[in-house]
Amino acid sequence: MTLNEKIGAAIDHQNSLVCIGLDTDPAKIPEPVRNSPDAVCEFNRIIIDATRDLAAAYKPNLAFYEALGRRGWEVLERTIRLIPDNVIKIGDAKRGDIGNTAAKYAGALFDLGFDAVTVNPYMGWDSIAPFVEAAGKGAFILCMTSNPSAAELQNLESGGRPLYQHVAEKITAWNKHDNCGLVAGATRPEILQDIRAIAPDLPFLIPGIGAQGGDLEKTVAYGTDAQGGMALINSSRGILYASAGKDFAGAARGKALELRDAINRYRVLKKKE
Amino acid sequence: MTLNEKIGAAIDHQNSLVCIGLDTDPAKIPEPVRNSPDAVCEFNRIIIDATRDLAAAYKPNLAFYEALGRRGWEVLERTIRLIPDNVIKIGDAKRGDIGNTAAKYAGALFDLGFDAVTVNPYMGWDSIAPFVEAAGKGAFILCMTSNPSAAELQNLESGGRPLYQHVAEKITAWNKHDNCGLVAGATRPEILQDIRAIAPDLPFLIPGIGAQGGDLEKTVAYGTDAQGGMALINSSRGILYASAGKDFAGAARGKALELRDAINRYRVLKKKE
Numbered sequence: 001m002t003l004n005e006k007i008g009a010a011i012d013h014q015n016s017l018v019c020i021g022l023d024t025d026p027a028k029i030p031e032p033v034r035n036s037p038d039a040v041c042e043f044n045r046i047i048i049d050a051t052r053d054l055a056a057a058y059k060p061n062l063a064f065y066e067a068l069g070r071r072g073w074e075v076l077e078r079t080i081r082l083i084p085d086n087v088i089k090i091g092d093a094k095r096g097d098i099g100n101t102a103a104k105y106a107g108a109l110f111d112l113g114f115d116a117v118t119v120n121p122y123m124g125w126d127s128i129a130p131f132v133e134a135a136g137k138g139a140f141i142l143c144m145t146s147n148p149s150a151a152e153l154q155n156l157e158s159g160g161r162p163l164y165q166h167v168a169e170k171i172t173a174w175n176k177h178d179n180c181g182l183v184a185g186a187t188r189p190e191i192l193q194d195i196r197a198i199a200p201d202l203p204f205l206i207p208g209i210g211a212q213g214g215d216l217e218k219t220v221a222y223g224t225d226a227q228g229g230m231a232l233i234n235s236s237r238g239i240l241y242a243s244a245g246k247d248f249a250g251a252a253r254g255k256a257l258e259l260r261d262a263i264n265r266y267r268v269l270k271k272k273e
Numbered sequence: 274m275t276l277n278e279k280i281g282a283a284i285d286h287q288n289s290l291v292c293i294g295l296d297t298d299p300a301k302i303p304e305p306v307r308n309s310p311d312a313v314c315e316f317n318r319i320i321i322d323a324t325r326d327l328a329a330a331y332k333p334n335l336a337f338y339e340a341l342g343r344r345g346w347e348v349l350e351r352t353i354r355l356i357p358d359n360v361i362k363i364g365d366a367k368r369g370d371i372g373n374t375a376a377k378y379a380g381a382l383f384d385l386g387f388d389a390v391t392v393n394p395y396m397g398w399d400s401i402a403p404f405v406e407a408a409g410k411g412a413f414i415l416c417m418t419s420n421p422s423a424a425e426l427q428n429l430e431s432g433g434r435p436l437y438q439h440v441a442e443k444i445t446a447w448n449k450h451d452n453c454g455l456v457a458g459a460t461r462p463e464i465l466q467d468i469r470a471i472a473p474d475l476p477f478l479i480p481g482i483g484a485q486g487g488d489l490e491k492t493v494a495y496g497t498d499a500q501g502g503m504a505l506i507n508s509s510r511g512i513l514y515a516s517a518g519k520d521f522a523g524a525a526r527g528k529a530l531e532l533r534d535a536i537n538r539y540r541v542l543k544k545k546e
Contacts, residue, residue, distance in 0.1 A: 061374055063370060092370075094368070095367070096367055098480075098485075101296070105339065108342070120367070120393045122393050123420055123423060123426075126421055127420060147371040150397055151397070152398060152443070156432075
């Protein structure tokens with residue numbers, strides 16, 4: 001199965017577009033787990049167990065594991081093993097380097113068990129190739145990001161169109177093996193519409209709702225494909241730290257459920273249009 | 274001292290623009306060391322010892338350490354400690370993420386002991402800020418890279434000028450604390466001249482000579498500042514794997530010496546002009 005087929009299957013199987021960002025910060029782990037000797041992995045295990053029927057994907061961001069120092073890689077490795085099989089495992093690494101080096105990154109991250117890795121397009125095709133030439137694996141390539149400074153480069157006009165549109169076109173051209181997706185933020189939802197017009201069928205990984213403030217209804221309307229699918233809408237902090245008390249697992253489940261259901265209601269509205 | 278002052282001081286102290294890329298691939302470590310239980314660190318120690326008076330900087334690329342899996346971070350940590358104090362330690366990581374995540378990367382990489390980290394500009398200022406707001410530390414920001422596909426995005430024209438020129442301008446604006454440099458490849462040296470015109474005083478990190486084929490004379494002529502300084506010219510494979518035999522340390526030293534001296538001859542020519 002290609003990555004993009006796996007993504008479609010995970011969305012259907014879970015009836016969910018929710019992606020949970022496992023950006024676990026030791027300082028924010030709720031009290032009941034914080035002092036465990038293996039707190040990050042233990043917290044991740046509880047969050048995954050509490051949400052395993054609600055998420056189509058989990059997405060650890062590598063920065064949070066590198067911040068753990070020597071133990072980080074092992075904690076990440078064990079976290080990935082906790083993610084259910086029928087759910088997509090995305091390594092949010094935003095890597096990008098020359099060919100022989102990109103191949104090292106791709107090997108390291110796919111060996112860890114990720115299905116897909118986020119990749120930066122600035123260096124062009126040869127920095128992307130090693131991530132999309134591995135059978136059954138693939139990449140989500142940054143297109144329009146969710147952060148406040150995103151527009152600084154990504155909106156520069158070239159040939160009358162913003163850079164992110166050129167990038168979206170390149171990604172559709174790079175998608176020779178049905179395993180490229182793109183990252184497009186929810187913080188400027190009208191741009192999702194632009195990008196959907198260029199890449200009607202590609203999976204979108206959409207950060208920026210929740211703590212970053214993106215509008216969910218517009219995100220679903222503009223970011224999903226014509227059938228209301230092929231999008232993974234990420235929430236990290238809003239789910240992980242839903243409660244700082246003993247009820248944190250139930251609170252995380254509650255937030256994930258609420259997000260899944262809200263998204264699914266908007267998907268139904270979209271299909272009715 | 275600011276990072277850029279440290280770079281100038283290291284270049285003066287060593288009378289060298291050479292940066293040695295510690296991109297150590299276990300499969301390429303010469304026979305005499307390859308089967309040591311701690312081969313990567315041992316090889317790095319021998320290379321650093323053989324070249325410590327010849328290099329202004331060492332630059333481990335993170336991909337090669339991630340490829341080691343669980344042991345990678347520790348090997349990297351010990352490698353950095355082997356680099357002499359008066360020499361610049363560059364983490365070639367090409368990171369770039371939203372602000373709170375970029376801060377995690379910056380913390381992790383600076384804690385390891387790096388003076389500077391390479392960073393990708395695609396996400397704009399807030400993804401760069403955590404790397405340049407740490408006292409005494411800083412960033413080399415990708416501008417025009419050395420790989421074959423570099424031009425794909427980096428040469429897109431906006432307002433009559435290629436994207437890399439816009440990026441070079443942004444980097445000069447981001448350099449509020451005298452701690453930003455830029456990455457500009459040797460594989461298209463005429464572009465170095467363009468970028469030098471925009472950023473006459475910033476340190477340039479220049480990959481692409483050696484295995485990638487960049488022209489050294491033009492690289493020095495166009496890539497250094499008006500005094501023939503403020504550039505770090507990187508060689509990785511050409512030095513590390515200069516010989517596969519018992520003489521590999523001497524051969525690595527020979528290649529580093531040859532590179533340092535060739536660069537210094539071209540620097541003298543430039544000053545005479």
